[in-house]
Amino acid sequence: MNPVTLAIVLTVFMVILFLLRMPIGFAMALVGIIGFSALRGLGPGLSIVTRDLFDVFSSYSYTAITMFILMGTLAFYTGISRRLYDAGYTMFGRLPGGLAISTIAACAMFSAICGSTNATAAAMGRVALPEMKRYKYDDALATGCVAAAGSLGILIPPSTIFLVYGIMTENSIGKLFISGVIPGIILAAFFAGTVFIMTVRNPKLAPPGGPTTWKEKVQGMTGIIEALVLFLLVILGIFLGWFSPTYAAAAGTAGVIVIGLVRRQLTWQGFLNGVRDAIRINCFIMVIVAGAFVFGHFLTVTNIPTMLVNWVEAMHMNKYLVLIAVIAIYYVISMFMDELALIVLTIPIFYPLILSVGWDPIWFGVIMVVLVEMGVIAPPVGINVFVIYGVAEGVPITTIYKGIFPFLACMFVLAALLMVFPALATWLPSFMTY
Amino acid sequence: MGKFDKFMTPLSKWFHVIAGIGMIYVLLISVADIIMNKVFKDPINWAFDSIGLVAVIAIVFAIPEVQVNHGHIEVEVLEARLSRFWRKIIGLFVNVLGIILWSIVAWRSFLYGIDILRSGEVSMTVEMPIYPFIWFQGICAVAVTLVLLLQTINHFRMRTR
Numbered sequence: 263m264n265p266v267t268l269a270i271v272l273t274v275f276m277v278i279l280f281l282l283r284m285p286i287g288f289a290m291a292l293v294g295i296i297g298f299s300a301l302r303g304l305g306p307g308l309s310i311v312t313r314d315l316f317d318v319f320s321s322y323s324y325t326a327i328t329m330f331i332l333m334g335t336l337a338f339y340t341g342i343s344r345r346l347y348d349a350g351y352t353m354f355g356r357l358p359g360g361l362a363i364s365t366i367a368a369c370a371m372f373s374a375i376c377g378s379t380n381a382t383a384a385a386m387g388r389v390a391l392p393e394m395k396r397y398k399y400d401d402a403l404a405t406g407c408v409a410a411a412g413s414l415g416i417l418i419p420p421s422t423i424f425l426v427y428g429i430m431t432e433n434s435i436g437k438l439f440i441s442g443v444i445p446g447i448i449l450a451a452f453f454a455g456t457v458f459i460m461t462v463r464n465p466k467l468a469p470p471g472g473p474t475t476w477k478e479k480v481q482g483m484t485g486i487i488e489a490l491v492l493f494l495l496v497i498l499g500i501f502l503g504w505f506s507p508t509y510a511a512a513a514g515t516a517g518v519i520v521i522g523l524v525r526r527q528l529t530w531q532g533f534l535n536g537v538r539d540a541i542r543i544n545c546f547i548m549v550i551v552a553g554a555f556v557f558g559h560f561l562t563v564t565n566i567p568t569m570l571v572n573w574v575e576a577m578h579m580n581k582y583l584v585l586i587a588v589i590a591i592y593y594v595i596s597m598f599m600d601e602l603a604l605i606v607l608t609i610p611i612f613y614p615l616i617l618s619v620g621w622d623p624i625w626f627g628v629i630m631v632v633l634v635e636m637g638v639i640a641p642p643v644g645i646n647v648f649v650i651y652g653v654a655e656g657v658p659i660t661t662i663y664k665g666i667f668p669f670l671a672c673m674f675v676l677a678a679l680l681m682v683f684p685a686l687a688t689w690l691p692s693f694m695t696y
Numbered sequence: 697m698g699k700f701d702k703f704m705t706p707l708s709k710w711f712h713v714i715a716g717i718g719m720i721y722v723l724l725i726s727v728a729d730i731i732m733n734k735v736f737k738d739p740i741n742w743a744f745d746s747i748g749l750v751a752v753i754a755i756v757f758a759i760p761e762v763q764v765n766h767g768h769i770e771v772e773v774l775e776a777r778l779s780r781f782w783r784k785i786i787g788l789f790v791n792v793l794g795i796i797l798w799s800i801v802a803w804r805s806f807l808y809g810i811d812i813l814r815s816g817e818v819s820m821t822v823e824m825p826i827y828p829f830i831w832f833q834g835i836c837a838v839a840v841t842l843v844l845l846l847q848t849i850n851h852f853r854m855r856t857r
Contacts, residue, residue: 282790283770285769287769312801315801325751512726541715549768
């Protein structure tokens with residue numbers, strides 16, 4: 263069979279396996295074996311899976327993901343998420359929609375120490391949703407805002423998606439991390455502004471919270487300071503070249519443990535729970551990455567990425583047209599697929615194309631993360647929506663989906679802004695020399 | 697069947713503990729190397745190699761337990777719309793494919809480990825042997841295969857009841 267036809271047939275088969283609920287990593291690895299065997303022979307096809315799995319699992323670069331995940335899970339058991347929420351509440355609680363705005367602010371700050379969307383959504387959801395329920399917030403607004411703000415976890419550094427993108431495309435992790443800061447802050451501000459406008463127009467959606475004293479406000483600031491110290495340790499560590507991403511994440515994790523011990527809030531059981539959660543999350547992430555590597559190897563031997571680039575070059579297609587086509591494809595696929603699987607599957611195909619028409623790789627990384635953020639909340643497969651569905655007891659999934667639409671619109675606006683003003687993503691990385 | 701179940705469940709849990717030890721090791725060695733490097737200007741020269749290799753333990757030993765709890769990421773769009781009968785049939789089909797996949801990984805990991813042992817390939821900086829870690833991957837692939845087999849048998853039993 264012609265390699266291109268084979269690739270199309272097997273990709274369709276892989277999507278069918280996804281729909282039949284085969285674990286995504288397993289399906290990609292299996293299809294990769296079949297495809298590679300068909301083109302290069304059974305022996306190499308069977309060997310490639312073992313080698314790819316071992317190469318990914320033993321990659322020093324990927325241990326940064328392990329450490330960032332551990333940092334995020336321990337931060338939850340150390341009570342940092344709770345303190346960030348309290349800090350947000352003391353600042354914004356009295357505003358219309360104040361608890362929802364506090365939640366968004368806390369999510370943005372928690373994103374600065376946690377690189378995963380679902381971990382951020384789960385951590386903040388467990389803290390913020392009971393409070394919003396207590397103050398009789400509209401269910402759709404409350405759950406929608408946590409699901410959407412949780413997605414900031416992959417835009418505001420550290421970010422597992424930026425890490426994987428950087429490793430796969432051999433771009434500077436530090437530049438990618440720093441490129442997400444301004445868009446992340448803008449998006450958090452858009453979310454907060456949206457909540458404010460919605461609640462001013464319809465005060466019943468979100469009654470204001472109770473008053474807070476100055477003492478509580480000052481106490482709340484300590485929650486922000488510890489998160490800020492951790493963020494600066496990690497980001498400045500990478501930015502100034504003190505640490506590799508793995509060591510920056512390990513230093514951040516050690517910082518979380520020290521904070522937990524000093525505050526006497528990290529118990530032995532909490533530490534074990536944090537490690538247990540991190541093992542589970544790290545495992546399913548790495549299985550997806552490894553599976554995608556096997557599938558990516560198959561795609562490479564089909565020569566499809568090169569053919570796609572040659573075809574676009576021969577057609578003399580406008581670079582904006584190429585970008586819009588790629589964005590549309592990402593948006594559609596992201597509605598059905600896990601964020602990480604989407605990235606690792608599509609980068610080998612679209613990254614050479616994007617480079618060939620002259621787009622900046624760092625900027626494209628940011629655009630891609632924003633698209634992935636849309637994917638984690640957009641129906642029908644919004645991972646964050648499922649996470650919040652698990653945390654918010656008794657709220658129907660349709661209500662959560664109803665709540666995410668205003669925030670989805672904010673993400674579209676941010677994507678448009680990034681296209682019009684690329685410097686929003688590329689200005690900060692321009693100060694890095696490596 | 698009960699004995700098989702009673703064997704696999706604690707085995708997966710013990711593997712999970714080993715994965716946890718691997719993860720804590722990566723954390724401790726990373727922090728120790730930072731301190732040795734930045735404070736004492738004397739980096740641990742085996743840190744880089746051992747972090748990469750022990751990370752394998754932190755991942756592969758977790759796979760069986762994650763599979764026991766159906767923790768791997770799946771797409772749940774279609775399943776909810778199917779009848780119970782078709783869900784069972786599809787579940788069986790997907791599990792069998794999983795068994796084939798992990799059997800290949802197990803078999804080929806042992807062969808790959810033997811190749812590496814014979815060729816004398818070691819890690820780059822401090823020449824640590826790599827083959828035990830490839831075999832760990834093989835052992836865990838066997839465990840995942842057994843977990844999938846157990847889940848398939850349980851699946852079939854539930855269907856026939």
